[in-house]
Amino acid sequence: MTAPLVDYPFGPFAPRPENPVLRPGRHDWESANVYNPAAIVADGRIALVYRAHADDIVSNLGLAWSDDGITFSTEPDPVMVPSEDYERYGCEDPRVVFVDGTYYLTYTGWDRHSARLCLATSTDLRRWDKHGPMFPGINTFAGVRETPGPEWSKGGVILPEPIDGRYLMWFGEGNIHLATSDDLLHWKADPTPVLRPEPGTFMGDLVETGPQPIRTRTGHVLLMHNSAVIQPDGGVYYACGQVLIDPRRPDVVVAKLTEPWLEPSTYEDQHGLVSNVTFVEGLVFHRGTWFAYYGQSDTTIGVATYTPEES
Incomplete structure (x- = not known):
């Protein structure tokens, strides 16, 4: 079924009573934690490409399948494991889109010094060709706080439909930036943030991209995002927001939720x-x-659902 155009604000979404829909422990390599999944519909089923690790906290990416979106079966082996120096302590936090027969997956390569946004491609969600870090030298926490290394980038979310012949991607943790591409493989980043933290709100200390963006009924781009506030005890509180972007001016936010849609x-x-x-x-x-x-x-992994009324 083709996804309908959505309205803004998008929802309301309600967490499912069956949550968590995926827990750790089915396999040794995911024995401690499973979380932060990409999702896509493939062959009529929902596929999750999810982050998982054992007690060593070195993340691999696993693959899970569901017919109903609630009950999942997992494949026994990870579909991506750390193999390069820049990701030797983890392949983390994937997002995925499907364009012209190819899956494009962005993920974070972690070496315990720098987080680097990386790109991989596949035709079957199981065998991935890695294309390496996407934005050498960029630090999306610039102006927000210090990072362990001089480079820092995460969370690339690609709009799968080109606008005026180019593809758009928003990325970043700390601040969110825009990048553009002609071929989905080579990307140019804008150094000026599109979205910044807003002290005193649920977006107070950092913003980071969520799932892939989608188009609204008005033609705007809906970007869901994750935001954090640092608590007085040093802990964090992460909630989810939404912003609306003009695709002809993809570096400009034209509307934003002032309250989270999920927390x-x-x-x-x-x-x-x-x-x-x-x-x-x-x-x-x-x-x-x-x-x-x-x-x-x-x-663990949870799901929130929204069923629009037929019009």
């Missing part, structure tokens, strides 16, 4: 490896319903 509300959302986190990275339309998949406190 920690259940035990799993509030307790885990990093507590008080709802971190959305996957969004699909399947059998008349929108499914938004999110990491719950970096430990």
Whole structure:
């Protein structure tokens, strides 16, 4: 079923009572935590490409399948493992789109010094060709706070339909930036942020991209994002927002939610490896319903759904 055009604000989404829909422990390599999944519909089923690790916290990417969006079976082996120096301590936080027979997956390569946004491609979601870090020298935390290394970039979300012959991607943790491409493989980043933290709001200390952007009924681009506030005790509180962008001016936000559409509300959302986190990275339309998949406190995976009324 083709996804319908959406309105802004998008939703309302409600967390499912069946949550978590995926827990750790099915395989040794994902024995401790599973979270922050990309999502896409493939062959009539929902596929999650999800982050997972054992107690060593070295992340691999796994693949899970569902017919109904709630009950998942997982493949026994990871589909991506650290193989390069820049990702030797983890392949993390994927996002995925499908364009002209190819899956384009962005993920974070982590070496415990710098986080680098990387790109990989596949035709079957199982075998991936890595294309390396996308933005050498960029630090999306510039002006927000110090990072362990001079480079820092995460969270590339690609609009799968080109605008005026070029593809658009928003990326970043700390601030969110825009990048453009003619071929989906080579990207040019704008050094000026599109979205910055807003002290005193749920976007107070950082913003980071969510799932892939989608088009609205008015032709605008809807970008869901994750935002954090640092608590007085040093912990964090992650909630999810939405902004609206003019595709002819993709570096300009024209509207934003002032309240989150998803935030920690259940035990799993509030307790885990990093507590008080709802971190959305996957969004699909399947059998008349929108499914938004999110990491719950970096430990389990939940889903919130929205079924639009027929018009």
